Amino acid sequence: MTASTEAPASTSTDTFDSLDPRTGAVVGTHPVHGEADVLAAVARAEEAARWWRALGFDGRRERLLAWRKTLVARLDEVAAVVSAETGKPLDDARLELVLAIDHVDWAAKHAKKTLGRRTVSPGLLGANQAATLGYPPIGVVGVIGPWNYPVFTPMGSIAYALAAGNAVVFKPSELTPGVGEILARTLADAVPEKTLLEVVTGFGETGAALCRAPGVGKIAFTGSTATGRRVMAACAETLTPVLIECGGKDALIVDAGADVEAAADAAVWGGMSNAGQTCVGVERVYVVESVAEEFTAALVAKTRGLRAGTQFGPMTMTSQTEVVRRHVRDALEKGGRAVVGGEDSVKPPFVEPVVIVDVPEDSSAVTEETFGPLIVVNRVPDVAEAVRRANGTSYGLGASVFTGSAKEGERIAEGLRCGMVSVNGVIAFAGIPSLPFGGVGDSGFGRIHGEDGLREFTRPQAIARQRFALPVPVTSFTRTAKHMSTLLGLVRARHGR
Structure with a gap:
């Protein structure tokens, strides 16, 4: 066309x-x-x-x-x-x-x-x-x-x-x-x-x-x-x-009480939709040890059925394929284990889904924005460690938390250094017009939505209009010591107790 x-x-x-x-x-x-x-x-x-x-x-x-x-x-x-x-x-x-x-x-x-x-x-x-x-x-x-x-x-x-x-x-x-x-x-x-x-x-x-x-x-x-x-x-x-x-380098946290199937489905959509070219997409997953095997199995099963060119498109910017290739290679060379795809998944202009587990935190696949269909999954002993690792980046755009308790989910969310969090969902905040959208750190500043x-697109303007003259002329050269004494008495009575 x-x-x-x-x-x-x-x-x-x-x-x-x-x-x-x-x-x-x-x-x-x-x-x-x-x-x-x-x-x-x-x-x-x-x-x-x-x-x-x-x-x-x-x-x-x-x-x-x-x-x-x-x-x-x-x-x-x-x-x-x-x-x-x-x-x-x-x-x-x-x-x-x-x-x-x-x-x-x-x-x-x-x-x-x-x-x-x-x-x-x-x-x-x-x-x-x-x-x-x-x-x-x-x-x-x-x-x-x-x-x-x-x-x-x-x-x-x-x-x-x-x-x-x-x-x-x-x-x-x-x-x-x-x-x-x-x-x-x-x-x-x-x-x-x-x-x-x-x-x-x-x-x-x-x-x-x-x-x-x-x-x-x-x-x-x-x-x-x-x-x-x-x-x-x-x-x-x-x-x-x-x-x-x-x-961003957004993280998804999976707690022990989470709906594992729902968390895996969210990770696949968040990480693979639009070929992973989503600033608030899922690039890192931190899953609590007790549900790690179950979650990983569900994630692998859901990811293996996806095909580039069918469920999602190509790398819109062709050079991005080399970034994905470099991150996959670095993750594997540093000891990560590919459970879906691998370096051969990079077939310009397409990249097939890749999931790598147990990737060291100093790998470029963890520290740099990939912007491609690559998900890194690492096990953690508890949610506190998941939050610590999720916050261990210069980025701070969005995140997702899956847990069995809504109250616990909000508590975890409040501990994350980022602008937006979805609890028991992924990228949900972007579709809610009343919620502001934006990040901190290397993810930027200011808000849309x-x-x-x-x-954000205005200039606040304050207007003060005098309705009547004060009996104590505070902002005038006619002010006397008695006027000031009266003013100080009012301030002490109101604010000094």
């Missing part, structure tokens, strides 16, 4: 092709937008942002819900582009769209309640003041998106930024530019008055130009930790704030 390209005209004649990673066939041809193109897109977005903000929460809600309806109507069309550019099965692409649509709906319906100006208590010393807090939009938000979930992940920024009153300039991955363009077309169909979602396509320099553009009020980036650091450095030149969502995600 060939996607039409309706990105802004480029000042350069350079173009590039997006390819189907399964076959190498050309999916679409796109312009390489340079700095002048990016600046022009930002200028157009600034104008659109002023119009969009003036609509108010109700006007924006109406139009965003119209976009939601358009996305539903064109779901299969958009999913087909996702499948063609990433190689993932069509139903997985459809699932990605379904989750994104739910987030558009939530953001549209909750923006007013979350961001609307509200009265707050002025406190004793401000008793003569009326205090209010509001969250006006930033203006233009730059979004730099990934290729693994080219709709769901950037929409966590795009939908929430729009709901907060901003316009967006979106730089999709060079591997999935057609997805960015078709998303923009669906929004233009639903909201024809102004172009609220500008799309610029190209490579690293296009993204760097977006980071440097003076009209951009914030950059939301999703990608590798190394690239995230470069994005921060570029944004530092203009003091542009950033939201950074990088990778939920109320935190809406506020």
Whole structure:
């Protein structure tokens, strides 16, 4: 299939092709937008942002819900582009769209309640003041998106930024530019008055130009930790704030009382779906000794029936196959034992499922993000050791806990150094629009989704309005020693007991 390209005209004649990673066939041809193109897109977005903000929460809600309806109507069309550019099965692409649509709906319906100006208590010393807090939009938000979930992940920024009153300039991955363009077309169909979602396509320099553009009020980036650091450095030149969502090395903990079959099923989906190319996918499993054999047997049985190219797609970025190969080799050379697959499972552009047990904690398969269909399973004497090992990484994105007690599951979850945890499930937090999504450490900072995600794309504005003059003029050169004595007496009476 060939996607039409309706990105802004480029000042350069350079173009590039997006390819189907399964076959190498050309999916679409796109312009390489340079700095002048990016600046022009930002200028157009600034104008659109002023119009969009003036609509108010109700006007924006109406139009965003119209976009939601358009996305539903064109779901299969958009999913087909996702499948063609990433190689993932069509139903997985459809699932990605379904989750994104739910987030558009939530953001549209909750923006007013979350961001609307509200009265707050002025406190004793401000008793003569009326205090209010509001969250006006930033203006233009730059979004730099990934290729693994080219709709769901950037929409966590795009939908929430729009709901907060901003316009967006979106730089999709060079591997999935057609997805960015078709998303923009669906929004233009639903909201024809102004172009609220500008799309610029190209490579690293296009993204760097977006980071440097003076009209951009914030950059939301999703990608590798190394690239995230470069994005921060570029944004530092203009003091542009950033939201950074990088990778993870997420762990799944299996306690002694867990439903072992359910835990194994979750590990297989979390580790193998989308060919393991999921930032919150399961890469490490720590299973308590007493159920380790049962769990491993269940995991092996469920994994052996999976086939790359059928249940999941190829490595969208071909070079990632060598990372998987290196991690498998290192795990085996350091004493790990392959119970499913092995080094021969790497067959570019596909990688068949690999499960390796008893891998030393200093192996690159444990310490580095694999981003492929490889699961490492290690036994631990107890949950405390599982938590210690799960936390023994510079990453801190998500995690999963399986246990027989809900209360115990939440206790274990609270001890994990990460942004999100699913108890007796896997990646469930990503599908709940009211929960914030983001990590700590090398996994980044800032949040998309939920109320935190809406506020991420605003600037808090405090307003204090004097209602009457205080009898004690504290902030005036007319203040006397007697005035100060009265004030100190009030403070001691209220706070000194």
